[in-house]
Amino acid sequence: MKDLIAALGLMLAIEGLCLAAFPAAWRRAMDAILHAPETPMRLAGLGVGALGVLVVFLIRTF
Numbered sequence: 566m567k568d569l570i571a572a573l574g575l576m577l578a579i580e581g582l583c584l585a586a587f588p589a590a591w592r593r594a595m596d597a598i599l600h601a602p603e604t605p606m607r608l609a610g611l612g613v614g615a616l617g618v619l620v621v622f623l624i625r626t627f
Contacts, residue, residue: 584591598606
């Protein structure tokens with residue numbers, strides 16, 4: 566459980582730093598996401614989620 570909370574904290578820190586450093590790019594990205602069709606977004610979400618699980622598995626295994 567500690568690892569999950571640490572990972573979430575790290576994710577928030579990275580996103581916060583990126584948002585602070587590049588606010589205009591984030592605004593453009595959010596606008597593009599709002600106008601994107603749902604199916605490709607779902608597929609991208611599944612792909613990124615699977616990649617995350619794979620990375621955690623590889624780190625824990627090796």
